[in-house]
């Protein structure tokens with residue numbers, strides 16, 4: 001899968017993928033992450049990429065010509081690429097969006113700066129607008145990195161164990177159960193006995209119930225969208241009545 005990131009700050013993108021699991025995935029050819037410098041497509045001695053807004057107002061707007069030239073050049077290489085603008089006005093990114101975008105062979109992520117990009121870019125070239133949350137960043141680069149990371153780790157062979165991505169928080173709609181590793185006793189705090197019991201059926205059940213408990217306590221709204229089994233429903237009923245007794 002190819003991620004092409006249009007930005008005025010390509011070094012920011014390179015730095016974000018220069019270490020760790022995603023660097024390994026890039027080195028192994030599982031994904032490619034290509035920062036494209038929008039300024040390289042700007043004309044003139046000063047290669048200007050922004051200008052004042054028509055109609056007045058503060059801030060600068062990214063000019064349409066350099067971004068258009070950059071997108072055209074990427075599209076020449078990847079004609080089927082799906083183009084996403086990172087903007088706080090977009091639909092909110094989630095695990096579901098990551099899974100949906102996994103089906104594209106090439107994503108082009110356009111990082112805005114300043115007060116935004118000329119609207120004609122959005123009309124002519126943008127297939128989708130995505131926000132990573134209801135707050136305003138100085139630019140789309142951190143948002144692009146978040147999106148690439150969340151999608152790339154779902155690709156086969158990117159994470160070490162194939163099961164790792166399947167079991168994490170959100171992938172099945174529940175929060176992940178608590179994890180422990182050595183030492184068995186750390187500064188007086190132990191590990192739940194059941195995890196040391198070797199009884200895998202009991203451990204599976206404990207983990208499931210821990211996930212359900214955490215989800216109910218921390219993010220109860222997630223349970224509305226989740227297909228609960230009969231056992232899950234029974235467990236949640238008992239848990240709710242225990243909580244009600246305490247309160």
Ligand code: ADE
Nearest residue numbers: 086087131132136137143
């Ligand atoms: N650019 C600025 N703020 C953003 C946000 N919250 N999400 C995506 N792109 C952005």
